[in-house]
Amino acid sequence: MADRITPLRARQGTVLAEMETIVNTAANDGDREMTAEEASRYDALRAEDDRLTANIAREVDLERRQASAARPIAPLPGAYGATAGTAPAQAADKLDPGVKFSRFVRAVAATKGHGGMRAVADYAEKTWGSAFALQAADNMQESVDVQGGFLVNEDYSTDLIDALRPAVAVRRMGAVSMPMPNGNMTHRKKTATTSAQWVGERDPIMPSAPSVGVLKLSAKKLAALVPITNDLLRFNSIRSDALVRDDVVREVGIAEDQTFIRGAGSAFAPAGLRYMAAAANIFAATATVSVQGVRSDLSKLRLGLSRNNVPMTRCGYIINPTLKEFLEQLQTSTGALAFPEIAQGRIGSYPFAETTSVPDNLGDAGNQSEVYFADFSQIMIGDAMQTTLAVSTEASYVDNEGKTRSAFQNDETLVRVIEQVDIGTRYDAAISVLTGAAWFPGAVAGQ
Template identity: 70%
Template sequence: MAVRDRIAALRGRQAQVHVEMEQILTASEGNDNGDLTAEQQAQYDALAAEDDRLTAGVAREEDMERRRAAAARPVAALPTGNPHGVGSVPAQAAQKLEAGIGFSRLVQAVASTKGQGGMQAVLDYSEKTWGSTFAAAAADNMEQSVDVQGGFLVNTAYSSDLIEALRPVVAVRKMGALSVPMPNGNLTTRKQTSTSNAQWIGERAAIPTSAPQVGNVTMSAKKLAALVPISNDLLRYNSIQTDNLVNNDVTREVAIAEDQQFIRGAVSVSAPTGLRYLANASNVIAANATVNVQNVRNDLGKLRLALTKNNVPMLRPGYIINPTLVEFLSQLQTSTGALAFPEIADGRIGAFPYASTTSVPDNMGADGNQSELYFADFSQIMVGDALQTTLAVSTEASYVDGEGVTRSAFQNDETLIRVIEGVDLAARYDMAIAVLAGAAWFPGAVAGQ
């Protein structure tokens, strides 16, 4: 495990220790005089000692990281010849790459070396293709995995690069859900289960306890695997266009899977539970069957009220909606012929932003003409990211394309990339999500329009 990953693991455990210490203190509030019992004190002291050890461990790892940086050497001298057909690139100044490009280049390096020669072959290819600066960064941020089929474990920096590329194309991430690291693939944190209460009291009367009811939410990495076929012709002619194409292909495959699961994924032990099923049942609202301007406004108001009446902080509120419903709202007119929602052209529904995605179906209901709207305070939604992505390649494997046809990578002169990431989704407060179900909002749905 790399130094940075060990630091992340230590800090992750330290965060859990702090939660457990806080839970002990919260539990002690019900004791006489608010003192800890002997058992609680022993538990607290043990956690405090562990916290001290973790702090010392982080300091040691950070010291080791500084020593490694001071003693860093350039990538080993390259062998003579050029087996990959790519011209050598001299050392370059560090450059800021667009989100996903660094990850895309690692994909290309692994694919072009076909997993042969291990990490050194990947680094040699990176050196020749993108220069020593990128190769040194790659060396610092990858470890060879135990996968004998040519798999590589991509560490925190480049896994984060993939996440940054996903952020603008995965609706839940785009709307501001909080990305939280899951050290060792797990994270336990607190969630709110009800609002607090305050009361007026008389002279010298005891003050009642006034605090939100809380519980625990446990996140664990769910394995998302994507197969991405890449033309070997594309790999042979490297350019910034190739970087972008590979980035787009990988990002698209992972984003589609995340988008669909994060929004409507059913409760499962192997995949994240989506917003639809994280929402409190009382916040799933049936749309008015009669479609007109006033009823549409009323339904949107019900979604907002479902959050505000439960004291949701509304730090990053917004909608997720199907493109068909966006088109409907953009055309909807009042009785005077004015647009009912002119602000939709600016990316808002009323005062709140929206994200449009086909991952919200528009063919639900008995007649196949209904959709859903999601309104949430995305500051209360957490995307757990394990920050360790695995890459593997094959030129012989087969895959099923979008039309259900089995294709051979070897026969089609392609390299098949397998990308595996660990993610989960959770809500800190289930009342922070509201769903409008059965919305038959389609262009032409309003009589006379």
């Protein structure tokens, strides 16, 4: 069955957002009644929303019934791809983030997508025992074999997101993950703050309201191909679970990291911090590299937030490893380390994350980088909580060196992971960017 629910929910999110806009327009205009044109449009949208709700409910019911029919009621001796017998019952272990998702990947890969959820669940029963099977059964029944792969349910998708958190700099620094069950999410965003007043007794208080905009997140598809050696899939241990997880997390994490930081944005991909930052918060680094110049540049980044009354509750930096080395070695005129706190994971009083997703070869001379400072409590990541898995032992792919490799010839299984995600900010001024930072070891004369 093709995935018909996601586009239905995406359309419903658009319809609801337009309905909200019509209501807010009338409310913000003196709380007036809707015009005839607005009322007509609202009624049409309401009817469409009712129709979409009914269609989604029907599709969800069908998925539930199909998944329920595919669920094994009891262990099946000699089922697909396995010999008779199951792994013995054992105490349930607390699994590290991503391991549960990794096991689902391994089960789909081992059954090569044949036999649907029945085969996948049966493989899990025989490989990891009844304790894991009992833990996973209720979650697996919601996962559906769809055209082009397995639609993984929210529990397994959340497990993947938990594993991505330390691998993706923006997530690691505390960006807020918000579920997008309908593929869309709408939030208020502040573009300016309220202004309070001092007044005398019985003096009227002038109305004041924050300038607000709308933060709209919509699911955008991120796809990654992960080649996994079949030797690893054959070997059953928690270590092989972790290795499969790490392979998936690395590929998906790199794509997220690069886009969340420097993505230019398009109809199909989100814009990153670099292009979400307000124009007034993009600063050019001081041309002459010195301790004072570096301190001044970092100060500009922080002031870009604080002077705009950004809450600054979860602030931090994102930098390239080359810049970290530079700051770690930078010395004052007395020979003291300018930033000794780097060893404790801080720049000044704020934490930092390092990632090669911030390039260090920018500029005409190829020796410049960027520094990002943000209040990550205001950065919102919309996670649709739906991941699609597909596997192939015959497909070919292009490796990092540009060479075409055959999964069959190399005894590999090619796993395709598709997730749906978006990113935005609740404050236009919650992000500052320093460009043209030619900070590299030895950049300061005499050091």
